Amino acid sequence: MTLLFDRPIQGPKTHAFVIGVGKYPYAKAGMGVQENLRRVPDLPSAADSAKLMCDWLVNNQDRLSAPLATLDVLISDPTDSNHRYSWARGPVDTATEANVSARGLQWYDRVVAEPGNIAFFYCCGHGASHLQQPVLFLEDLNQNRVNVWTHINLGLLAFALRKCQSVSAAFLFSDACGQYVPEFELGKAQDCRFFDEPSVFSASRNQVSLLCAAAEGQLAYEGVDKEGSDLKFGRFTQAVLKGLSGSSARWTRSGWGVSCRDLLGDLKPLRRVFFSHWGDNEPFEPYPAVTPTDPIPIVFPDGFELPLVVMTDPPDRMSHYNFVISQKNDPTPPWLKNRDAGDPSAWYTTVPPGRDALYAIAVKGTDHYPLLFQPKEPLFDQWVSVP
Incomplete structure (x- = not known):
């Protein structure tokens, strides 16, 4: 053969x-x-x-x-x-x-x-x-x-x-x-x-x-x-x-x-x-x-996104917040990814790879809490501090 x-x-x-x-x-x-x-x-x-x-x-x-x-x-x-x-x-x-x-x-x-x-x-x-x-x-x-x-x-x-x-x-x-x-x-x-x-x-x-x-x-x-x-x-x-x-x-x-x-x-x-x-x-x-x-x-892969796992700190506040991934420290659109409040589990999502920083933002009402990160590798453990 x-x-x-x-x-x-x-x-x-x-x-x-x-x-x-x-x-x-x-x-x-x-x-x-x-x-x-x-x-x-x-x-x-x-x-x-x-x-x-x-x-x-x-x-x-x-x-x-x-x-x-x-x-x-x-x-x-x-x-x-x-x-x-x-x-x-x-x-x-x-x-x-x-x-x-x-x-x-x-x-x-x-x-x-x-x-x-x-x-x-x-x-x-x-x-x-x-x-x-x-x-x-x-x-x-x-x-x-x-x-x-x-x-x-x-x-x-x-x-x-x-x-x-x-x-x-x-x-x-x-x-x-x-x-x-x-x-x-x-x-x-x-x-x-x-x-x-x-x-x-x-x-x-x-x-x-x-x-x-x-x-x-x-x-x-x-x-x-x-x-x-x-x-x-x-x-x-x-x-x-x-x-x-x-x-x-x-x-x-x-x-x-x-x-x-x-x-x-x-x-x-x-x-x-x-x-x-x-x-x-x-x-x-x-x-x-x-x-x-x-x-x-x-x-050397092409056309991919990197995994991102986001959690609130403390974890029991997860379901209380909306989440967005944005290029700016601002929860208003446009954003790259988003998830509505109500889910108590970690947010498993993906983001485009890059060397420029992004923000993972927890949003509740008029308040928002950002976490700055750089998507140059998979990120399985990102914690957003919230009240």
Whole structure:
């Protein structure tokens, strides 16, 4: 199968590899090798999450830190067609061990072929923690009795990329669980290796980011994209894409950029602001398996607004005030955003990015109480002092 996206680029470029494992045919009743692996459910949302990430990469091909040159994709897609993400790209091959080994090596070779290149890797599916490293299980889980736990060791991949002196940056994302599986943890499973064996004696560089949906012993969850929708994607994936699309942007010398370090700190607030319809019954605890030293930009987004959360101080006065966002210290129109009194909850809104100051103003009758702020980054904790 050819690459999903391929174009010639002069100079440093981004090479992306996306894997979505939504189908586990050998981990079902009456199939496969081990009895304890015959109850693994399929994950249509994992396949659709990979498709969503592919669309984002193609749509932002020229806004990445280095322009997108290639995108290779492997998706194991279950046959369930109900309430699925409509995707016009493809077809693509499945995420089997053989395909991941072959295509992953081609991706890795492209990444290290020229100095200054950037590696982008994303995966979604069932996962676990093995020897304190995050892993992703592949489609042929439970197929081969010699190695029933077919998986990618994501921590080792990150470690190998840190040893690559020519790679300017690597951004890795895993939307998978981090739970402990005793049989897997204590066994001798061989990971699917498609990168050079990292030398323990060569120097490592801190240019790699690996963000994971769930830490060791924790689960990752899916969720609908908006209230009333039937479309489900990985919650981590949705929060990451919200941040990458501009909601986690900061002003830099090169313009509005989203760095991996800032994105990590914003994921939980972004979930609270944009995805409150998920509820609080299931945890959302993304964590950094590998963190770079410098705030390396991933993307320079365009056409976005920054999230803003406004509360009164004291909080119990919230419902007593109208609110406006204005370019001047004056509650009269025109204003950028407004909300009427009566709602006791925090005001979740967005504002255009800029380096000029704005005012968040609480209004009651003829009195108003301003808060000056600068919309050069997401602001999740703005307090307006009121009587």
